[in-house]
Amino acid sequence: MDLRTQKTLQFIEKAFVEQVLLKGFSKVTISDLAEQAKINRKTFYAHYLDKYDLAEKLGDKLIAKYDHSLTERLSGKNTDLNDIIDGFISNNEDLQLFKAMLTVHSDEYDFEVSFIHFLKKRCAEDLMVDDPLEKELLANYAITSIKYYLRKDEPLSVKRQYAFIQKLASLIGKPE
Numbered sequence: 001m002d003l004r005t006q007k008t009l010q011f012i013e014k015a016f017v018e019q020v021l022l023k024g025f026s027k028v029t030i031s032d033l034a035e036q037a038k039i040n041r042k043t044f045y046a047h048y049l050d051k052y053d054l055a056e057k058l059g060d061k062l063i064a065k066y067d068h069s070l071t072e073r074l075s076g077k078n079t080d081l082n083d084i085i086d087g088f089i090s091n092n093e094d095l096q097l098f099k100a101m102l103t104v105h106s107d108e109y110d111f112e113v114s115f116i117h118f119l120k121k122r123c124a125e126d127l128m129v130d131d132p133l134e135k136e137l138l139a140n141y142a143i144t145s146i147k148y149y150l151r152k153d154e155p156l157s158v159k160r161q162y163a164f165i166q167k168l169a170s171l172i173g174k175p176e
Contacts, residue, residue: 009047011037016054017093020100025055052108059101059111063118065094074126099150116143 015036019028028051034041048054101111119139123129129138149156 008037008039008043011039012044012047012054013058013097014093016051016058017096017100020103021096025051025100025104025106052106055101055104055111056109056114058097059104059109059114062094062097062101062111063115066115067118067122070122070126095150098146102147102150112143116140119143 012033015033016028019032019036023032030041030044030051033051033054034044037044048057104111116139119142120135123135123138127138129135145156145161
């Protein structure tokens with residue numbers, strides 16, 4: 001891909017994130033994106049079918065990046081969860097993209113649904129989780145934690161997460 005095309009795609013992606021965070025995904029138009037990216041609509045359509053296609057491609061890119069971080073964590077290359085999360089969202093562009101993508105909910109594409117599906121798949125593959133309830137709970141715990149920390153703009157606290165899991169275990173009690 002040539003440099004001009006790379007720059008055009010970066011401008012479109014940046015415009016998408018800013019417009020989604022400003023207006024909400026459902027209100028963003030191709031004209032909004034083209035105007036902010038300083039391109040014409042024809043240029044947008046040369047790269048994407050519509051805003052849903054753009055959202056899906058950005059979602060896939062974000063999930064692939066998260067997948068890479070998760071693979072490093074699970075392979076033992078980087079075992080500090082704080083370092084992984086900090087590395088994943090320390091880049092403000094990635095942070096803003098994640099925030100924007102978590103607002104994309106439509107019949108055509110829903111990032112959160114795709115992300116939860118990815119998390120369940122990784123639970124099954126990496127943690128050898130077969131129980132559908134366990135996969136559902138683990139995936140939803142992860143996405144809920146991510147959403148909380150993104151919304152609150154506070155750093156991840158492994159200590160806090162651990163305390164919560166201990167509290168949850170005590171609420172459930174020991175099996176008989």
